[in-house]
Amino acid sequence: MPHFPTDEDYQNLFRDFPDVFYWNDTEHEYRASICVGNGWVSLIRKLIEALQDQAKTEGTRLPVITDIKSKYGNMSVSADYTTAAMDDIIEDFEDISGSICETCGASFAKQQLTAGWVTSMCQLCERRN
Numbered sequence: 001m002p003h004f005p006t007d008e009d010y011q012n013l014f015r016d017f018p019d020v021f022y023w024n025d026t027e028h029e030y031r032a033s034i035c036v037g038n039g040w041v042s043l044i045r046k047l048i049e050a051l052q053d054q055a056k057t058e059g060t061r062l063p064v065i066t067d068i069k070s071k072y073g074n075m076s077v078s079a080d081y082t083t084a085a086m087d088d089i090i091e092d093f094e095d096i097s098g099s100i101c102e103t104c105g106a107s108f109a110k111q112q113l114t115a116g117w118v119t120s121m122c123q124l125c126e127r128r129n
């Protein structure tokens with residue numbers, strides 16, 4: 001089941017980077033599933049730009065991101081057609097995500113356990129929760 005973006009940031013992501021998200025033109029369908037908070041959207045943008053640069057450097061095709069989710073408070077990215085260097089880039093961003101608030105994007109988040117679910121969250125969002 002494709003996951004359809006419900007808010008503007010996701011729609012912009014898919015629109016700006018159709019090649020990386022497997023845009024199916026005939027069926028107007030996104031193959032990628034993104035299930036993380038808005039706070040990580042700019043991180044996802046930076047990741048894709050880094051992957052695009054890497055593809056250019058290596059002279060390879062672009063990777064296809066199939067799944068982005070939150071796993072134990074870190075962003076977890078699944079992608080096809082990656083090179084070893086691209087896998088390293090993805091791992092770096094997954095590490096960075098642990099200190100970025102998944103809710104608001106603040107860069108001083110800590111891992112919080114909320115209702116049995118680990119999330120990266122800043123103190124402000126934690127208080128609002």
Ligand SMILES: [Zn+2]
Pocket residue numbers: 101102103104105106121122123124125126
């Ligand atoms: Zn926050």
